[in-house]
Amino acid sequence: MDLQNDIIVRGKSYEMPFSKGILARSLTAAGLKPSIAYRIAWDIYEMLKKENIKVIDKSDLRRRVYYYLISKNYDEVAKKYLLWRMVLGRRPIVILIGGASGVGTSTIAFEIASRLGIPSVIGTDSIREVMRKVISRELIPTLYESSYTAWKVLRENEDGNIYIKGFERHSEAVLTGVEGVIDRCLIEGQSVIMEGTHLIPTLLKDKYLENPNVVFIMLTIYDEKLHKMRFYARGRVSSRPTERYLKYFKIIRMINDYMVETAKKKGIPVVENIKISKTVDNCLNIITERLKTMVELEGLSEEDMLEEEA
Ligand SMILES: Nc1ncnc2c1ncn2[C@@H]1O[C@H](COP(=O)(O)OP(=O)(O)OP(=O)(O)O)[C@@H](O)[C@H]1O
Numbered sequence: 401m402d403l404q405n406d407i408i409v410r411g412k413s414y415e416m417p418f419s420k421g422i423l424a425r426s427l428t429a430a431g432l433k434p435s436i437a438y439r440i441a442w443d444i445y446e447m448l449k450k451e452n453i454k455v456i457d458k459s460d461l462r463r464r465v466y467y468y469l470i471s472k473n474y475d476e477v478a479k480k481y482l483l484w485r486m487v488l489g490r491r492p493i494v495i496l497i498g499g500a501s502g503v504g505t506s507t508i509a510f511e512i513a514s515r516l517g518i519p520s521v522i523g524t525d526s527i528r529e530v531m532r533k534v535i536s537r538e539l540i541p542t543l544y545e546s547s548y549t550a551w552k553v554l555r556e557n558e559d560g561n562i563y564i565k566g567f568e569r570h571s572e573a574v575l576t577g578v579e580g581v582i583d584r585c586l587i588e589g590q591s592v593i594m595e596g597t598h599l600i601p602t603l604l605k606d607k608y609l610e611n612p613n614v615v616f617i618m619l620t621i622y623d624e625k626l627h628k629m630r631f632y633a634r635g636r637v638s639s640r641p642t643e644r645y646l647k648y649f650k651i652i653r654m655i656n657d658y659m660v661e662t663a664k665k666k667g668i669p670v671v672e673n674i675k676i677s678k679t680v681d682n683c684l685n686i687i688t689e690r691l692k693t694m695v696e697l698e699g700l701s702e703e704d705m706l707e708e709e710a
């Protein structure tokens with residue numbers, strides 16, 4: 401790489417060479433098609449070169465991109481771009497993607513992370529592994545099962561739907577770990593995406609649901625056949641055995657319905673995951689709306705966002 405000829409982008413605490421790829425990615429997150437986003441990133445790079453700019457502050461670059469988008473009649477994209485740059489650069493945001501096994505939480509979480517440039521995605525399955533190391537099987541036997549088999553080790557006196565009770569008991573300890581990670585991210589100012597089947601809306605403490613920096617989205621697949629097909633697809637490329645998920649499919653569907661029901665109860669948006677690109681767009685729209693509220697709560701106008709140091 402010829403650093404001498406590169407344009408340097410200067411942030412508050414670091415410098416890096418101008419990257420058309422990074423700029424294009426933030427433009428796609430704001431709603432532009434990748435091909436157009438890349439062209440605009442290229443145009444801006446050329447513009448800076450023509451002006452013989454060697455070093456540019458991030459806030460200057462942000463301003464230029466914003467006005468360039470407006471000049472090309474991408475007003476809505478410009479607004480979203482500004483909002484995203486502001487929030488991701490300066491405020492921690494925790495995105496929770498819940499959903500029953502196989503509806504696609506990890507796939508969608510990674511797509512959103514790459515579109516937004518959030519470097520950290522944590523699966524609740526990993527938190528479950530950590531919890532298994534610190535809590536004995538004797539103390540919480542459900543933790544050692546899967547979400548859909550935990551009912552097998554319930555104590556006999558549990559009332560109600562035993563499959564759902566098992567799932568709840570299985571998820572409780574995991575949720576304690578999830579809440580710990582959220583606390584840490586909010587305190588440290590780090591953004592993170594957490595995904596998995598253990599994110600039960602009615603069991604997560606209300607203080608997280610009410611926090612403007614926490615955005616919770618529930619994924620679902622309404623069509624049973626489509627949901628089943630996802631396990632066949634996964635079985636071909638991973639070591640997770642399709643037969644196991646098919647054997648417990650009815651319970652997994654029950655968990656899916658329960659997740660949707662509890663999400664609705666708590667006012668959490670439910671997104672159907674049929675086509676990846678559409679699911680991601682729907683999720684990004686939901687997240688953007690939440691960010692607008694967050695920025696409005698802080699009383700920031702567009703002018704303030706343009707002026708804020710990056
Ligand atoms: N919109 C989609 N279209 C087609 N295939 C998809 C879509 N979303 C996910 N998949 C595929 O479906 C399978 C299941 O998805 P994934 O592993 O993301 O599920 P999950 O909800 O994370 O499950 P678990 O909680 O069991 O880990 C994977 O093979 C994935 O590539």
Ligand SMILES: O=C(O)[C@@H](CO)OP(=O)(O)O
Pocket residue numbers: 501525545546547548597
């Ligand atoms: O418990 C579950 O539903 C799944 C979640 O990924 O995990 P496993 O099937 O590996 O136990």
